[in-house]
Amino acid sequence: MKKIHNIKEAGIHFWDYYKIHVISIIGFIIMILLLDFPALLTKPETKWNGTLINSPIKQEEADGWMKDFKENYLKDFNENHEYRFDTSISFSTSEEVYTDYDQMGKFTALIAGHEIDFVISDKETIQHYAELGGFIDLKKMLDEEDIENWKAEFIYFKNNEKEMSAFGVDLTEFFLINKTKASDSPVIGAIPINSERKEMTVEFLMYLAAMEYKEGRTTRK
Structure with missing residues (x-):
């Protein structure tokens, strides 16, 4: 050495x-x-998740709603805040189709995991899960002013105790305005009972009402 x-x-x-x-x-x-x-270490913060079952629109259009809701309505310009509306889930509760089981299982898992804050679907699907006790009574969640604004659009279903409650809100008018309604079936929105972001869903309902009011199709403000 x-x-x-x-x-x-x-x-x-x-x-x-x-x-x-x-x-x-x-x-x-x-x-x-x-x-x-x-x-690189910062993960997006999920602020709100919606799901459109049997969607008549493409994911790109739903993404456009979320961008408008986030930036133009909420004035949230934080790039780390994530607002999502998933259109990928599709199944029928009235017809037994083998391929629907995976989709129903996915939906149930997302609900159980508190991953869905708002569901939009046809009347039959909303009714099916309302009868299982899956949605919150809007009259028990909204304040008096919001109830007054939306009561004409409330859709009543029986719950798992056979009691009629306002589990749904009719959003058909919104879809007609946006020319995205694919059938004659009403389009109904409902809030999962275990959602942890119910206040943001109320904001989304106000956003939809604002869009309808802008088009002169409703008196809600």
């Missing part, structure tokens, strides 16, 4: 043997400095 006599020789010796390691470490540090590392 070569004997080292001074600091200069020690430095030369170190560089000869460890230069690859030093270059690698310096390159790694430069890469970290160039990357927006805090942004």
Whole structure:
């Protein structure tokens, strides 16, 4: 082994043997400095999730609603806040189709996981889950002013105790305005009973009402 006599020789010796390691470490540090590392660690914060079952519209259109709702109605410009409306779920509760079971299972799992804050679907689907006790009575959640604004659109279903309650709100007019209604069946919205973001759903209902009012199709403000 070569004997080292001074600091200069020690430095030369170190560089000869460890230069690859030093270059690698310096390159790694430069890469970290160039990357927006805090942004890589930041996960989007889900502010609201809606689901449109048997959707007559494409996902791109639903994304457009969410962008308008977030930026133009809520004035939320935080890029880390996520508002989603899923149109991928499709099944029938009135016809036994084998392929529907996976979709129904997915929907049930999302509900159980508190991942859905608002459901829009046909009357038969909303009625099916209302009878299972899956939705909240809107009259027990909304304040008096909101009840007054929406009571003409309330849709009543029996719950799992056979009591009639306002589990749905008729959104057919909104879909007619946007030319996205695919059938003669009413389009109904309902709030899952275990949703943790009910206040934001009320904001979304007000957003829909504002869009209808803008078109002169309703007296709600």
